[in-house]
Amino acid sequence: MTGRDDERVRPVRITPCPDGPLLVRGPVEVVGADGVPVPARRRTVALCRCGGTAAPPWCDGTHKVNGFRTADPEPEVQAGRPGATVER
Amino acid sequence: MTVQLSPAHVAGPQSSMPLPTPRGPVGEALLRLLTGAVTDPAALHDAVAATLAAPAGSWLEHDDVQVALTCMYELHYRGLDGVDDDWEWQPDVLAARAALERVVESELRERVTVAVPQETSAAAVAAALFALASSDDGPSMSRWIARRAQREHLAELLVHRSVYQLKEADPHTWAVPRLGGAPKVALVEIQSDEYGAGDPERQHAALFAQAMRGLGLDDTYGRYVDHVPAITLAHPNVMSMFGLHRRLRGAIAGHLAAFEMTSSVPNRLYGNGMRRVGLGADVTEYFDEHVEADAVHEQIAGRDLAGRLVEQDPTLGADVVWGAAACLALDGWWAGHVLGCWEADASSLRLALT
Ligand code: FES
Ligand SMILES: [Fe+2]
Ligand SMILES: [Fe+2]
DSSP: OOSHHHHHHSOOEEEEOTTSOEEEESSOOEEOTTSOEEOOOSSEEEEOOSSOOSSTTBOOSGGGTTTOOOOSOOOOOOSSOOSEEEOO | OOOOOOHHHHHHHHOOBOOOOOOSHHHHHHHHHHTTSOOOTHHHHHHHHHHHHSOOSOGGGOHHHHHHHHHHHHTTTTOBTTOOGGGGGOHHHHHHHHHHHHHHHHHHHHHEEEOOOSOOSHHHHHHHHHHHHHTOOSOOHHHHHHHHOOHHHHHHHHHHHHHHHTTTTHHHHTTGGGOOSHHHHHHHHHHHHHTTTTOGGGOHHHHHHHHHHHTTOOOOTTTTGGGSOHHHHHHHHHHHHHHHOGGGHHHHHHHHHHHHHTTHHHHHHHHHHHHHTTOOHHHHHHHHHHHHHHHHHHHIIIIIIIIHHHHHOGGGHHHHHHHHHHHHHHHHHHHHHHHHHHHTTOOSSSSOOO
16 A cells, blocks of 8 residues: 555645745646646655745745745744754 | 666665774773673773763763764664674663763753743744744855865765765654654655655665765765764764654654754755766765755644644643754754864864775
8 A cells, every 4th residue: 555545535735835835745747838747756745936946846945045925824933033042 | 677786785775884993981891792792781881980970071072972872872773783683672781871861961951942932833833943943053064065165075074974864864763653643644754755755766865875975985884983073973863862762752853843944955055066076966966856855844844743743742842942953053063063174174084084
């Protein structure tokens, strides 16, 4: 069993990631403007929606450095620096 | 169909780790016990007690302690050359390991402190982890590699990384049976990719071995443990500690999230540095693969693994964030050492590459 069976009954699931890509789970084929399928090398893929990727149509993490913001309802990140204190 | 495997492929996946050279009394006593040179564990206990009683600057940078831990943890992975597998659960070795782990963990708890997340929805946890990863101000290994690295720096980089990357993903896999529901599914979804998604040649550890061979390095599992300083061994050791303790399942989940969140952009820079010095696709494939793979993994790890785990059990929130912060800190301390050496035109390794 590979789990592929449930894909037949389950629809493709697309998750918009806040300030990031569209995560696509399911048996999709992505086709370029020229009609040629873009080979996907993994079952779950991330489609760029910031426009900044160097590996279209896939997300390559560029959205984290180009200031891309989505309008998704954003959870409140705690006030102040979210971070950790690290002694260097 | 018969598949012709190159000797490197055959040797890689099954082989146990060559015995490292001990760097002090703890490692010496441990290896004498494991190889049967002595049968009385008293010397190991004495060495551990004496070492822990003496003041040490940092246990994470303590060569003897980190080499000993590397050997102890390796018993749970592929084993050590010539060492009986029964040692994995031998009480004296486990007691010695526990004593070393206590000082390592308390140092890490002291040096890396985090705010306990108040909002425990998956989305809030993911957002907090992304913010933590992007606010990391550790030294940038990847920018240095992209702009300045020569072949010898790249070889050193791969030597350091080989300690973990030849068993890439394994420490986090310990967490699978300790999780349930959505976080478990998320972890397995990530690990499936790490393990090649059904194709042994696409395993990230196999792609890493291929990159090593492309740079003329020996991809034998554990081949370069003797070459690297304690601070390089410390990070994989901490991953093993997080992975092997159910109590630390929050930390291993957070660790993976931070690891994935600081991967796609740096790996693009690594690949660029390698192309700049004329290295080919055999070497860059590992890094290029991680640009796309980890852009997916960071989303799954942030929300579905770490986020849903905290949603299930808010008491794990502090450790999830702490595990993530520990990942960033360990990477930063390691990069500080390596870049410090390179800036001074020195090697970052303990032994020369032959
Ligand atoms: S959404 Fe990630 S690079 Fe565009
Ligand atoms: Fe990977
Ligand atoms: Fe990954």
